[in-house]
Amino acid sequence: MSENMNLTLKVWRQRNNKDKGKFEDFKVNDISPDMSFLEMFDVLNEQLISQGSDPIAFDHDCREGICGMCSMYINGRPHGPKEGITTCQLHMRSFKDGDTIVVEPWRANAFPVIKDLVVDRTAFDRIIAAGGFISVNTGNAQDGNSIPISKIDADIAFAAAACIGCGACVAACKNASAMLFVSAKINQLSHLPQGQPERMQRVRAMVHQMDKEGFGACTNTGACSAECPKEISLVNIASMNCDYIKANVIDSNG
Amino acid sequence: MGAFSFLLNSTIGKKVIMGVTGICLVGFLAVHCFVNSLIFVNDGGELFNTAAEFMAHNVLIRTMEIFLFLGLILHALQGINLVFKNMSARKVKYYKQDGAANSKWYSRSMGLLGTLLLLFLILHLKHFWYVSRLTEEISSGDDTLFGEMKEVFANPIVVAIYIIGVISLAYHLLHGFQSAFQSLGFNHKKYTPFIKSFGFWYSIIISILFAVMPLALHLGWVK
Ligand code: HEM
Ligand code: SF4
Ligand code: FES
Numbered sequence: 001m002s003e004n005m006n007l008t009l010k011v012w013r014q015r016n017n018k019d020k021g022k023f024e025d026f027k028v029n030d031i032s033p034d035m036s037f038l039e040m041f042d043v044l045n046e047q048l049i050s051q052g053s054d055p056i057a058f059d060h061d062c063r064e065g066i067c068g069m070c071s072m073y074i075n076g077r078p079h080g081p082k083e084g085i086t087t088c089q090l091h092m093r094s095f096k097d098g099d100t101i102v103v104e105p106w107r108a109n110a111f112p113v114i115k116d117l118v119v120d121r122t123a124f125d126r127i128i129a130a131g132g133f134i135s136v137n138t139g140n141a142q143d144g145n146s147i148p149i150s151k152i153d154a155d156i157a158f159a160a161a162a163c164i165g166c167g168a169c170v171a172a173c174k175n176a177s178a179m180l181f182v183s184a185k186i187n188q189l190s191h192l193p194q195g196q197p198e199r200m201q202r203v204r205a206m207v208h209q210m211d212k213e214g215f216g217a218c219t220n221t222g223a224c225s226a227e228c229p230k231e232i233s234l235v236n237i238a239s240m241n242c243d244y245i246k247a248n249v250i251d252s253n254g
Numbered sequence: 255m256g257a258f259s260f261l262l263n264s265t266i267g268k269k270v271i272m273g274v275t276g277i278c279l280v281g282f283l284a285v286h287c288f289v290n291s292l293i294f295v296n297d298g299g300e301l302f303n304t305a306a307e308f309m310a311h312n313v314l315i316r317t318m319e320i321f322l323f324l325g326l327i328l329h330a331l332q333g334i335n336l337v338f339k340n341m342s343a344r345k346v347k348y349y350k351q352d353g354a355a356n357s358k359w360y361s362r363s364m365g366l367l368g369t370l371l372l373l374f375l376i377l378h379l380k381h382f383w384y385v386s387r388l389t390e391e392i393s394s395g396d397d398t399l400f401g402e403m404k405e406v407f408a409n410p411i412v413v414a415i416y417i418i419g420v421i422s423l424a425y426h427l428l429h430g431f432q433s434a435f436q437s438l439g440f441n442h443k444k445y446t447p448f449i450k451s452f453g454f455w456y457s458i459i460i461s462i463l464f465a466v467m468p469l470a471l472h473l474g475w476v477k
Contacts, residue, residue, distance in 0.1 A: 012349075023349065076352030102350045109345055174353065174362050175340035177265075207266055216343030217265035217336050219364060220433040226356035235441045241266055242439025248260040248267070 004030045005097035009044065011056055012104045014113050021113065023102075033093035037080060038063060038070060040092055057116040063088040065229065068164030071171070072117055073104040078168035078227050086166060086229045106167055108176035110213045121167050123213040124181060131205035132185045134194050153191040161188035162230040169224035169232070175216030180224035182210050183240035184232045190243060200247040207244055265339075266437075268332055273437035275329035276430055280456070282322050283423075287460050290467055296476045299400025306399040310386060330372055337365035360425035361433070367426040374419030381406050407471040416468040424461035431457060 006029045014021030028044050035043070038060050045055035059069040070087035074080035080090045095101060103117065111119040149157075163184035170178050186203055189195030195202070218237060225234045261267040289309065292302040309315050353362055360367065386392045386399055407413055431453030435441065440449070470476045 010349075073348065076348065076350040077355055081355075104348055104350070107344050107346055107348050109343055172356055174344075174357075176343040177340070207264060211265050214343060215265075216340040217269060218437075219336075219340065219361065220429075220436045221357040221361040223353070223356040223362075234436065238436050238439050238441030240439075241269070241437060244260075244264075244266045245270060245439055249257055 002033050002093065003097065004032050005092070005095065005099075007031055007040075007095065007098070008100040010100060010102045011117070013056070013116055014105075016115060017112055031092050033091065035092045036063070036088055037072070037074070037090040037092065038088050057114075057118045059118050060088060065089045066164060068166035068229075071106045071119060071121075071167060073106060073171055075102055078106070078171040079166075079229055083226070084229060084231050086164075086168075089229075106171040108167075108170050108215065110176065110178070110215050111167060111170065119167075121165070123215070124165050124167065124178070126213065127178070127182055127206050127209045128185060130209035131198070131202035132189070134189060134198060136194075147193050149192060157188050157191040160184045160186075160191070160232065160236055163188070163228075163232050164230060166229060168227050168229060170215060172223040172227035173216065173218075174221060174223065175219060177218045177224070178210050178213070178215040179218040179237045179240070180228060180232055180234070182206055183236035186240050186243065187236045190239070199243065200251040203240060203243045204247045207240075268336055269437040271328060271332050272336070273434035275325040275332075276434045278322070278325045279329060280427070280431060280434075283460055284456075287463050291463055293400065293403070293467065293476050294470070298477060299398060299403075303398045303400050306386070310392075326375075330368065333365065333368050358429065361429040364426065364429060367422045370422040371419065371426060374415065374422065377415065378419070381412075403467075404471050407468045410472065413468045413472045417465050420461050420465040423464070424457050427457035427461070428454065 061067040061069040072087045110123045169180035
């Protein structure tokens with residue numbers, strides 16, 4: 001067991017969307033290395049509440065790396081210094097006694113700050129609503145085995161479907177581009193038979209909405225994939241580009 | 255135009271333009287580098303002058319030159335446009351951003367590298383293209399392109415500027431070559447490793463050759 005630690009936190013505070021916001025420094029003492037980063041924030045917030053000040057607002061839900069809510073930009077990286085995990089899966093043993101840790105919200109015009117570290121990610125919802133679905137008549141679900149799917153396609157679709165919509169890709173990208181997220185949401189459908197009928201209109205609609213939300217253009221730096229907690233592959237972006245070009249140039253419904 | 259309006263109206267379309275024009279420029283550079291490397295034959299520039307003469311008078315080459323210029327202008331304008339668009343997608347900047355943790359510095363600096371290239375190209379075109387195509391100096395036989403090269407590279411400051419230009423090119427291509435294929439939708443485990451290593455060696459070899467040319471002329475390695 002390593003020793004408990006004392007840390008300084010430099011956290012972004014912003015009362016609401018109109019407020020200009022600023023950094024505030026906090027001290028937290030006796031932090032166990034086995035705590036998660038969010039648990040450390042719980043300790044800090046308890047401290048703030050007992051002092052009668054406003055606790056720091058931050059998003060979280062599942063605390064097990066599957067919901068994608070815990071958006072914190074820690075020491076210059078989304079979800080902190082480790083690869084392939086979310087903030088809730090980050091342990092304090094990744095830091096040293098005496099460290100100063102800078103915590104900021106995701107920064108992108110398309111993700112306005114609501115309060116402190118909480119940002120509005122409904123731009124992602126609007127992109128999904130534009131085409132990230134398949135249209136089926138209601139009624140009983142068809143027997144799963146009646147639609148044969150190759151193992152290769154199933155694996156590609158499944159890997160893309162691992163995206164939890166956290167927005168770390170946008171946060172990490174120097175262009176605040178949402179290409180990794182959008183391409184994952186397109187590819188989880190475009191490799192399955194159920195995704196085929198609307199494949200071309202889907203990619204057009206979702207890319208159109210992505211542009212409308214004000215995300216930047218991709219310059220293939222690869223920062224998104226390197227910081228993605230689900231390690232979504234850049235191949236998804238190329239597939240989306242390919243489909244998008246086809247949808248505009250050779251699709252008969254264009 | 256309807257089917258192609260996406261090239262101007264969407265972020266992906268704009269990247270298609272960058273990729274296509276970028277690859278055309280890469281193709282041109284290979285030819286340019288090959289022809290110029292003829293100076294290394296060390297025959298007083300004779301073979302090189304013959305090749306340059308051919309390039310200057312061949313109709314096909316001259317037609318391609320027009321498209322090359324259009325491509326370069328489109329590439330530069332669209333590149334600058336994207337840089338500004340991308341910078342403004344994050345109005346409030348991070349206080350601390352650790353880019354090195356997740357990407358290569360040159361992949362994040364394509365706008366800067368491209369701008370250095372553009373400045374270099376303006377000087378470079380003035381040195382050689384302007385003199386060989388728009389003045390009488392070479393066509394009248396008073397001077398050869400090889401002679402012009404020796405004259406230009408007698409100045410060590412010019413040699414230094416050329417080397418900085420070539421270093422910018424090297425890093426621009428180290429990212430750009432493979433990036434263009436990704437932008438155009440080509441990424442597959444069958445061929446992407448090949449594209450990446452080909453792009454790496456292309457960038458390195460072409461840059462070394464280009465960098466050695468002014469040095470060789472300045473130091474008199476080729477006469
Ligand atoms: C001989 C000259 C040049 C060559 C061979 C070249 C080649 C390339 C290639 C292959 C790409 C990758 C395209 C992609 O990612 O899809 C690229 C990107 C880029 N180029 Fe150039 N380029 C040249 C000159 C310039 C100039 C003069 C500028 C002027 C500003 C420029 C600005 C850019 C920018 C900003 C990008 C990144 C675009 C993006 O990823 O969104 N380039 N270049
Ligand atoms: S692609 Fe990765 S980083 Fe982007 S939203 Fe999905 S899970 Fe998060
Ligand atoms: S709180 Fe759900 S992923 Fe972190």
